[in-house]
Amino acid sequence: MNESVTEESYTAQVRRLAELTERVQAQRTEAHTWHDQQCAAARKAVADAEDQVHRAERNLAAARELQDRVDAEATALWQELRNRLGQVGRRVGPPPGPVAGAVGDPPVLLAAVRDLLARAGQPGELPGSVNPLLALCGVAGALVAYALGTVARAAGDRYGGDLAVGLPVLALVVILLGPLVGLVPAKVVADRRHALLGPRPAAIVLVAGLATTVLLLTLAP
Incomplete structure (x- = not known):
């Protein structure tokens, strides 16, 4: 035989159900907020990574361009030195390669070499x-x-x-x-x-x- 539900117990059950519903809604809202934050952080991380990749590619291209320019100018200066040395310069050989651990700005060093050759070439x-x-x-x-x-x-x-x-x-x-x-x-x-x-x-x-x-x-x- 079923027990009768009193008005007081029914009210308590409704109140409890409302509290549970509110708690679930809060947790769902918190979960959605956390998910949105994680997605935004992931999108920002991807954008930052792409920006770093693009910046690295630009730096690499600039470094290669600088290397080609430095190599070309170093070869030209070396050839000029060989021409100044005459017969001795023909036995000098090709320009030396990069030195490990060398420090200094290549354009500045090349400018110093150009100035030295210019002063050496003046009568x-x-x-x-x-x-x-x-x-x-x-x-x-x-x-x-x-x-x-x-x-x-x-x-x-x-x-x-x-x-x-x-x-x-x-x-x-x-x-x-x-x-x-x-x-x-x-x-x-x-x-x-x-x-x-x-x-x-x-x-x-x-x-x-x-x-x-x-x-x-x-x-x-």
């Missing part, structure tokens, strides 16, 4: 040890000019006429230009030493040539 001043050779160039130039002047004067005396008037004048001009003639061999000396024929070396040549010209004119009959 310098002639050393003082070549001063006697420069003076000899001046003396030789004056002697050559004097010899040409003497030949021209002799030709004027020999053929007479207008030549007897014009050639002595020409001979005098040639003799007076004698100190300048010495600058020609002096320039050859400077070029072979990869140096500049500056004011000091030129002055030595001109003074020696002028002194020789004056001496020759003084001793001339």
